[in-house]
Structures are given as C-alpha cells and as structure tokens.
C-alpha cells in the first residue's frame with residue numbers, strides 16, 4: 001500500500017503527460033465522431049435506399065470488427081501508401097468506431113421526436129433542413145445526452161488501445177513504467193485511478209448538462 | 218353584393234393511403250373570410266382533407282387551387298405555399314425547447330428573415346391578443362392545454378397567413394378549457410380570417426360557421442349554412458349523424 005502511494009505520487013509528472021495525450025486523443029476523436037455520427041444518422045433517415053445501405057455498411061463494418069484491428073489497419077495498412085502519424089491513426093480509428101455508435105444514438109433520438117414536431121415546423125413554411133436544424137436536432141440532442149455521455153466514457157477508455165501503436169497516453173505510460181521497473185501492479189492501479197477520476201468528472205459534467213437542459217421540462 | 222375572392226378551391230380530389238381510399242372526388246370552395254366547418258365521424262377523412270390543403274399530405278389526383286393558383290407538389294415550392302396557410306393541430310405541437318415567445322418568433326425569423334426586434338414586437342402583440350401577455354418567457358410544459366393551443370394559434374398567425382386550418386383544436390382539452398380556445402377562434406373569424414375548421418363543437422359550428430360540411434366515408438355528403446345543416450338536413454346520413462351527436 002505504501003509502495004502504491006509512493007509510486008502514485010512519484011510518477012505524477014509522467015502520468016500527467018500521459019493524461020494530456022489521452023485527453024487530446026479523446027477530444028479530437030470524439031469531435032470527429034460526432035460529425036461522422038451526425039452524417040451517418042442523416043444518411044440513415046434520408047429515405048434514400050442507397051444512402052441507407054452505405055450507412056448500414058459502415059455501421060456493420062465498425063461493429064463487426066475489433067477496434068484494435070481497425071486501428072492496426074489504419075496504422076500499418078495506410079502507412080504503406082501514406083505515412084500516417086500514430087496520433088492520427090488512433091484518433092481517426094477511435095472516431096470511426098465511436099461514430100458508428102453515435103450515429104445509432106442520434107438516429108434513435110431523432111426518431112423518438114414526435115412526428116407532430118416536424119409537421120408543425122413544415123406547416124409554418126420551414127423547409128426540411130431548417131426543420132431538422134432548428135426543431136428536431138436540438139430536441140434529439142437533449143434526449144441523446146445521457147447515451148452520448150456514456151459513449152464518450154467508452155471512447156476515453158478505448159483510447160488506451162492507442163498504446164499498441166506506440167502512443168504514450170495514460171495506459172501506455174503505466175505499461176512502460178511497469179516494464180521498466182519490473183513491477184507492473186502499482187502502475188496499473190495508478191492508471192486505474194486516473195481513468196476513474198476522468199470518468200467521474202465526465203459523469204458529473206453530463207449530469208449537470210442534463211439538469212441545465214431540463215429547464216424546459 | 219360583391220363577389221368575394223376565392224381563397225381555396227378543390228376539384229375532384231382523391232387520396233389513398235396504400236389500398237385504403239380515404240377521399241373520393243372532393244369538391245370544396247372557400248371564399249375570403251369564410252369560416253367553413255367540417256364535421257363527421259372519426260375516420261371519415263376530415264383531417265386528411267385538411268392536411269391536403271397545406272400539403273402535409275399529397276393528393277393522388279384532382280386540383281387544389283390556393284388563392285387562384287393551382288398548386289402541384291412537384292412544381293411548386295410547398296414551403297412558400299404553407300407560409301400562407303397556417304395550421305393548428307389537435308395536440309398543439311408546440312416546440313418544447315423554445316419559450317412561448319420563442320415558438321411564435323421562430324418561423325417569421327427563420328423563414329421570412331424578419332429581424333428579431335420586429336418578430337418579437339409582432340409576437341408579443343399576438344400573444345397579448347390571445348390573452349397570454351404574461352407568458353412570453355415560459356416554456357410550453359408550464360402551460361395548460363388551453364394556453365398551449367392559444368400559443369399555437371399565435372404561432373400560426375405570426376406568419377400572417379391568409380388561410381387558417383384547425384384540426385380538432387379543442388379535442389385534446391379538458392372541458393373547462395375548451396371555451397377560451399373557441400373564443401379566440403371566434404374572434405379570429407369575426408376579424409375576417411378565412412378558416413377551415415374540423416371540430417365536434419356543434420355550438421361553435423352553428424354560431425361561427427358560414428358553411429358546414431358533413432363528411433362520411435371520404436365523401437362530402439352535405440354542404441350548407443349552419444341552420445340548414447342542423448335544423449333541416451336534406452340527407453338521411455346527415456340526420457343520423459347529428460342525432461348521434463346531440
């Protein structure tokens with residue numbers, strides 16, 4: 001126990017660096033994932049068969065293969081044609097992955113908005129895109145906040161896989177320190193604490209956002 | 218008497234949902250400032266007819282002429298047409314994420330590009346008019362059904378439509394709240410708004426309606442001024458329906 005605390009405190013500077021990389025990686029990938037998710041959700045509700053198939057195909061591939069395989073394919077596969085920095089291989093891999101899940105979350109919440117909302121907007125002369133942007137999406141996002149928060153948490157934990165292509169993010173740091181000292185366990189406990197704190201903060205943030213968005217309920 | 222302007226004209230309108238033929242050869246004429254009341258049993262096609270008039274449903278065939286112009290879904294900008302044809306729904310369909318005033322100014326600003334200042338001024342005027350001058354910044358969830366429906370009326374009026382459609386605007390309300398909404402509609406009718414109203418409120422039909430149309434099974438069975446329809450219906454089916462209501 002004492003050993004764990006010594007290691008926890010003694011290693012803060014390296015872990016903070018890892019934390020910083022984890023946060024950058026997570027934020028970048030989640031931002032891209034939201035764009036992808038929104039785009040794929042729009043394809044899915046487009047009522048145009050070919051676009052729906054493209055969206056379904058994308059979701060099928062992402063859900064049907066392990067994330068680590070996707071990251072390796074991006075990193076090693078794309079490196080043949082175009083050298084892709086490991087940060088972006090991991091970032092894009094994570095984004096493509098979360099994007100598929102976010103697409104399903106957004107599609108579900110869009111479809112949960114009563115049909116009367118669309119009709120009211122259209123009856124006022126709003127076109128399809130205005131109706132989507134001003135009326136449907138704001139309500140759908142509100143409804144999606146808890147599920148999106150959940151997906152963000154998964155995304156942050158999944159970013160640990162980036163260590164397998166050499167990124168010294170949180171998990172990578174703990175792994176390196178563990179192997180250097182031939183004493184893995186305290187470092188893994190340490191990194192677990194870091195993840196727990198991030199997830200705790202994110203959970204509180206999501207709850208606060210939910211409360212704030214509930215003013216209209 | 219001068220011939221008043223024709224606002225809506227429908228000729229031989231037919232509409233099916235898949236195999237279900239819902240409207241048969243509907244003919245309809247609405248003159249400026251007319252209040253036309255559609256009555257009939259549930260499922261007779263009243264809502265579908267109303268929704269064809271603002272193209273929330275697209276007819277199969279027949280003609281729909283709005284203010285002198287025959288409108289076709291594939292050649293006309295329906296968003297433009299709908300700006301002129303307001304609609305009030307049974308379940309209000311207010312935007313829950315916007316305040317009362319936000320609901321009212323949304324379309325004028327986003328669709329017509331009116332400045333916020335102008336839209337707010339007009340929105341407040343309309344809300345005052347429907348008796349909700351103290352609710353500008355309240356969210357719809359805080360309102361009673363009657364208040365919600367009056368906001369919905371103000372929201373539709375904010376687009377300055379020439380024609381207003383009402384689809385059972387009081388059917389979802391507690392009985393004690395029906396009156397305030399009917400009163401608002403009556404005022405609107407008295408001011409000369411052209412209105413097509415689906416309702417089961419026969420008192421309103423008689424008092425405010427210029428014409429009453431009885432529909433059954435997708436067909437118009439009888440059209441006439443209220444006293445004729447209510448006191449001397451010509452058709453057996455109209456009689457039977459009115460007997461069942463009163």
Ligand SMILES: Nc1ncnc2c1ncn2[C@@H]1O[C@H](COP(=O)(O)OP(=O)(O)O)[C@@H](O)[C@H]1O
Nearest residue numbers: 234237239257258259260261262263264265266
């Ligand atoms: N979107 C739809 N799809 C299929 N059937 C519909 C749809 N809308 C209405 N109908 C059917 O059309 C008929 C007329 O409905 P409606 O116009 O709502 O009647 P009313 O308003 O007089 O009660 C009913 O049988 C109803 O079930």
Ligand SMILES: [Mg+2]
Nearest residue numbers: 263264265385
């Ligand atoms: Mg109806």
